[in-house]
Amino acid sequence: xxxxxxxxxxxxxxxxxxxxxxxxxxxxxxxxxxxxxxxxxxxxxxxxxxxxxxxxxxxxxxxxxxxxxxxxxxxxxxxxxxxxxxxxxxxxxxxxxxxxxxxxxxxxxxxxxxxxxxxxxxxxxxxxxxxxxxxxxxxxxxxxxxxxxxxxxxxxxxxxxxxxxxxxxxxxxxxxxxxxxxxxxxxxxxxxxxxxxxxxxxxxxxxxxxxxxxxxxxxxxxxxxxxxxxxxxxxxxxxxxxxxxxxxxxxxxxxxxxxxxxxxxxxxxxxxxxxxxxxxxxxxxxxxxxxxxxxxxxxxxxxxxx
Amino acid sequence: xxxxxxxxxxxxxxxxxxxxxxxxxxxxxxxxxxxxxxxxxxxxxxxxxxxxxxxxxxxxxxxxxxxxxxxxxxxxxxxxxxxxxxxxxxxxxxxxxxxxxxxxxxxxxxxxxxxxxxxxxxxxxxxxxxxxxxxxxxxxxxxxxxxxxxxxxxxxxxxxxxxxxxxxxxxxxxxxxxxxxxxxxxxxxxxxxxxxxxxxxxxxx
Numbered sequence: 140x141x142x143x144x145x146x147x148x149x150x151x152x153x154x155x156x157x158x159x160x161x162x163x164x165x166x167x168x169x170x171x172x173x174x175x176x177x178x179x180x181x182x183x184x185x186x187x188x189x190x191x192x193x194x195x196x197x198x199x200x201x202x203x204x205x206x207x208x209x210x211x212x213x214x215x216x217x218x219x220x221x222x223x224x225x226x227x228x229x230x231x232x233x234x235x236x237x238x239x240x241x242x243x244x245x246x247x248x249x250x251x252x253x254x255x256x257x258x259x260x261x262x263x264x265x266x267x268x269x270x271x272x273x274x275x276x277x278x279x280x281x282x283x284x285x286x287x288x289x290x291x292x293x294x295x296x297x298x299x300x301x302x303x304x305x306x307x308x309x310x311x312x313x314x315x316x317x318x319x320x321x322x323x324x325x326x327x328x329x330x331x332x333x334x335x336x337x338x339x340x341x342x343x344x345x346x347x348x349x350x351x352x353x354x355x356x357x358x359x360x361x362x363x364x365x366x367x368x369x370x371x372x373x374x375x376x377x378x379x380x381x382x383x384x385x386x387x388x389x390x391x392x393x394x395x396x397x398x399x400x401x402x403x404x405x406x407x408x409x410x411x412x413x414x415x416x417x418x419x420x421x422x423x424x425x426x427x428x429x430x431x432x433x434x435x436x437x438x439x440x441x442x443x444x445x
Numbered sequence: 446x447x448x449x450x451x452x453x454x455x456x457x458x459x460x461x462x463x464x465x466x467x468x469x470x471x472x473x474x475x476x477x478x479x480x481x482x483x484x485x486x487x488x489x490x491x492x493x494x495x496x497x498x499x500x501x502x503x504x505x506x507x508x509x510x511x512x513x514x515x516x517x518x519x520x521x522x523x524x525x526x527x528x529x530x531x532x533x534x535x536x537x538x539x540x541x542x543x544x545x546x547x548x549x550x551x552x553x554x555x556x557x558x559x560x561x562x563x564x565x566x567x568x569x570x571x572x573x574x575x576x577x578x579x580x581x582x583x584x585x586x587x588x589x590x591x592x593x594x595x596x597x598x599x600x601x602x603x604x605x606x607x608x609x610x611x612x613x614x615x616x617x618x619x620x621x622x623x624x625x626x627x628x629x630x631x632x633x634x635x636x637x638x639x640x641x642x643x644x645x646x647x648x649x650x
Contacts, residue, residue: 165556165559166556168552199552201550201552201553201556202549202550202551202552202553249517249518249548249550250518251515251516251517251518251519256548256549284549286547286548286549288549360614360615361615361617408583408585410586411583411584411585411586411587
């Protein structure tokens with residue numbers, strides 16, 4: 140027979156669990172991104188195609204902070220005469236495989252003085268093969284979103300440390316400055332992102348590279364298929380190498396220059412808790428040997444909230 | 446006789462001076478609020494909070510007056526203090542939703558609105574503010590269902606019908622959207638959003 144103390148303890152535990160789960164359920168929300176990407180290369184003498192699959196998990200505490208964990212697996216199929224820089228791609232196999240671990244945190248403060256939300260962001264990406272580490276990428280920055288939800292600014296700094304025997308201590312610094320604003324009724328957004336990428340020891344490339352990504356987002360105020368909830372078109376001006384694309388948590392460790400890129404994304408809201416995004420990106424590249432080639436990137440992303 | 450009048454005048458003067466000097470801080474605060482002097486209205490009851498930082502009504506009133514001054518962080522802090530003193534207070538839980546909404550903190554607002562609705566189902570302001578959160582969080586199906594149920598309880602209310610119409614429009618249920626917007630125009634003739642939607646759907650109001 141259970142003692143009075145045991146019953147009391149059990150009741151207390153039940154009450155506590157119930158209160159805790161109530162509070163926990165109300166205060167914490169979770170979301171997962173499941174993403175698959177396929178890139179085909181045309182006119183490239185070394186690369187045939189690339190496949191990437193990944194999952195990101197985000198935990199949000201109210202509107203105050205969030206944590207991010209992610210894992211990606213990437214496989215690059217190369218041609219017979221592959222001569223990929225092993226320092227970057229990980230190994231000189233016909234099938235180059237790499238993994239990426241992402242850990243991040245966002246913390247938000249609200250300032251009535253500047254009429255908006257200030258976000259503090261940190262992120263770390265580890266890029267590795269089963270045999271070695273390819274790169275460690277550290278990112279930090281600040282963002283601002285006004286209370287009216289019509290203006291967004293961010294300034295991010297990223298340092299990518301590529302580590303291996305041939306290109307030891309190659310550090311790539313990247314600075315991003317973004318401005319996004321809604322010209323009318325929040326149904327459309329114009330975004331301009333300025334990017335400067337610098338390789339401090341001038342080994343990976345010669346000078347500081349400057350580029351801009353310009354993007355237009357149109358909300359169509361619909362859910363379900365076939366009409367998307369939003370459409371995004373964008374274009375890159377200028378040259379990029381070793382770009383870290385924070386929005387997609389993607390590290391472009393392809394050593395060749397990307398000097399042109401155009402993209403279109405479509406987002407569908409499947410229901411209140413899930414969204415599907417399709418994106419297509421067409422880019423032009425040039426290797427250091429002056430070989431030009433194109434890539435076509437297509438990606439499917441499923442976001443589920445719970 | 447003159448002396449008698451003089452005495453009456455003196456007493457009256459004394460009485461009115463005493464009344465001015467001891468004027469109730471609450472009375473001053475409400476008078477200043479009516480004149481839109483929100484900072485003054487808050488200042489008037491500062492002494493009450495200094496004497497008793499746990500004064501529930503003073504905290505709630507400071508929360509409201511801070512909100513009116515667009516000092517949202519202070520407003521949230523005052524309401525939070527009031528909720529800590531009295532966790533059953535629906536006044537404070539409804540009050541805190543205002544600064545939180547102004548700051549775009551939709552998840553937190555929704556939590557407080559749900560707490561109110563848990564003990565006071567169909568509390569009008571909690572319902573309306575929860576609908577605002579559902580819209581901001583793109584929970585269109587939830588909003589559609591919520592607005593449908595609530596419009597039965599408050600059938601004369603135009604705001605609920607607007608939420609119903611928006612959710613129906615986004616989820617592709619134009620019949621409900623048209624019905625709701627037509628009803629909006631009966632309650633608030635000239636409503637720009639309803640007129641524009643009906644015109645774009647070639648429907649006479």
